Each structure stands twice: as C-alpha cells, then as structure tokens.
Amino acid sequence: MPLFIVVLGIILLLVLITGFKLNTFVSLIIVSFGVALALGMPLDKIVSSIEGGLGGTLGHIALIFGLGAMLGKLIADAGGAHRIAMTLIDKFGEKRIQWAVVVASFIVGIALFFEVGLVLLIPIVFTIAKQLKVPIVYLGIPMAAALLVTHGFLPPHPGPTAIAGEYGADIGMVLLYGIIVAIPAVIIAGPVYTKLAKKIVPGAFDKTGNIDSLGEQKVFKLEETPGFGISVLTAMFPVILMSIATIINMVQTSTGMENNTFFSLVNxxxxxxxxxxxxxxxxxxxxxxxxxxxxKEIMNSCAVSISHIGMMLLIIGGGGAFKQVLIDGGVGDYVAELFTGSNMSPILLAWIVAAILRVSLGSATVAALSTAGLVIPLLGQYDVNLALVVLATGAGSSICSHVNDAGFWMIKEYFGLSMKETFGTWTVLSTIVSVVGLGSILLLSLVV
Incomplete structure (x- = not known):
C-alpha cells in the first residue's frame, strides 16, 4: 500500500508539471502534502516534516550551490571558460578536435552548472565546427556528454552534493570516486558513441543548428582573457582542495595517526x-x-548568478520535502522490510529507483532526492560505501533524458534536430552515461 501511494503521488506530480504546466516547486509541495495525508501521517506532523525536509536539504546545499554559481559566473564573464576551450582546441589540433572539446567541456563543466555550461560552450562549438567544416553534432555529442557527466557525478553540482548530504557520505570521496567513474562514461558516451550515432541517425550530422535564441553572444578577444593556466586553476581549485583533504584523510586513516590541529585544519x-x-x-x-x-562589477556578476539559481534552489528544497515525507510516512521503512534478506546491492537498488523516477519525472535532481527517501532506511542493513551509493543515484538519475526534461529540448533546438534525431543522440547518450556509470561503480565497489 505505501508503494502504491508513492506511485500515485509520482503520477500526480507528472500530471501537475507536464499536464497543467504547474511550477515544479509548487507541484512538489502539493504532492508532498497529498502523499503525507494518504500515508496517514498525524496532521500535526505533516507541516513540520515538509519544513524539515526542505530546510535540511537546503541547509546543506545552499551555501555550496550559491558559492559555486558565483564562481562559475566570474569565470564565464571574465572569459576564462572561453580561454580554456580555445586553448585546448588549438593545442589538440584538428585531428583530435573531439578530445579537445571533451577535456574543455569537462573542466568548464566542473565549474558551471549544466544549462550554463551548455549555453556558454555551444557558440564556441558552432564556431569551431564551421571553421573546420565538420558537423555541429560531431562536436556537440562529446560536449554534451562531458557536461552531463559532471552534472550527474561531481560536486559542487546540485544532485551529487545534495545526495551526499542526505546519505551522510563524505563529499570528498564522492568527488574522487566520481572522477574515476566519469572518465569511462564521458569517453564512451562522447567520442566513441559519435561514431555509432553517425550510423544510427545520419541525418543529425547534416544539420547546421540554430543558436539565434541565445541572443547576442559576448565576444572575447583571446588576448584580453585571463591566461590558460590561471583559468584552469581557478575553475579546478575547489576540486583540488577537496581532493587533497580527502587523500590526507585516507592516509591518516590507513596509518592510524591520531587527530591533531593539522588534520583539523585540513578537514x-x-x-x-x-x-x-x-x-x-x-x-x-x-x-x-x-x-x-x-x-562593483564583480559583485554584480555574483548577484546575477544567484538570481538565476533561486528557483532551482526552491525545486531542490521541494525535492527534499518530498523525500522527508516518504521517510516520515514510513515508505522507506516499508522498502527496507521488502528487501530484508535480499541479496540486491543498495547500489543497484538506488540506481533502479532513481532511473524509474528520472524517466517518470524528467528532473534528475528531483529524481535523486526522491530516491533518497526510499533508500536511506535501507542503508543501515548493509555495509556499503555511501559515496558509491551517491554516485549510483546520480547515474540512475541521468538515464534516458526525453520529452519531460528541459535538456532534451535545449539539445533539439540548438542543434536543429528532429525528434527522432534527438532521441538517437541525446537520449541514447544520457542512457550510456547512466549504464556505463553504474558498471564502473559496481567494479569500484569490489575494490573499495
């Protein structure tokens, strides 16, 4: 019965968002109230549960998310992202242009959220494609693969950051393992899949695309942008700091060294x-x-970046509210009971649940947070690496982007693709990222 109520809640959420075009945050709060009532939660506990879920999720992610948005905006406005992309494309050369796009998009994707990175890099990709006389999609697929992988696996992106907080996983370990998982996913979904896509949807490689909807683009003179080294260092600096701290903590744990002021400072x-x-x-x-x-101009860029993520923060909070209702309403415990004695790995379960919710709801972040409400009570029964469960949830929530996902329509319109061609490129690409990610996570679970 609890799972049936959850299914009805998800269907209602789908109807409200796609059918009635209701705002995603408002829809999540309505469904949270409805599911709480249907689960028989005490009336005086419903509001506190929703508020607790919303506040608990935003309390962990808002600072990271907000600072990350500011960092990305400064790099973009200064031309740092442009410098990174153009330098790598120049260094790799025409024959390895796809790999240049992958590396540039990966670095830029760590600093910028998916939609921002897409809007920033697409004009660069269009320019390079015209110069080299190659199809737009030939470079677009590797770019989209790299951006999707960083969005699904690497902090400070909202999904992995929020889920790490919900599961109580070490965010530094999520980052290190995420990079390991990301590398094969982006290679297979990017340059490797491009060759296959040309056979599956050859028409997509004849399209010239259209980025008029992006409006007038800021033009950078390369000599006026920050240097390549300082641009990469600035974009990667949070990754460097978190990675160093995680490695030092791993050394401390393995050697059994006692905690002291140095380790406290590192943490x-x-x-x-x-x-x-x-x-x-x-x-x-x-x-x-x-x-x-x-x-003053620098601070204005920071202020603009925050105004752009306000609704995303509310949607993440709404996903946290729905998650908390599932936990407080006993659905998570019910799922835990169903899997008591089961041999199914929590990693695989998290991926399956996130994948189903992603296909149903469209939003990767909402799917990931809703998965947490079903999986968290189960984690106490297993000795499992929480960072890998975070990544499995992220992998599941990346699968099969289709018509209920904004990313699907962005790719379709910018590259001038038909529905069939968008399914054959972007939808398949997102599924490859998800499946390859899961495979890498399962292999990693054998050694960590």
Missing amino acids: LIGNASTSMLISLIIAIFTMGISRKIPL
Missing part, C-alpha cells in the same frame, strides 16, 4: 563549503581585481 579547508568560499575569493582576484575590473 576545515577541505570541507566543500570552505573550499568553495576560498575558491570564490581567489576567483574575485584572478578573474576580476588582477584584470582591473571594478569590485
């Missing part, structure tokens, strides 16, 4: 929120002050 600096704050301060200097940009 403080390596904390995701601290790393993002330090990285932002560095970006204010490298992308702004050192280039004689007035502080």
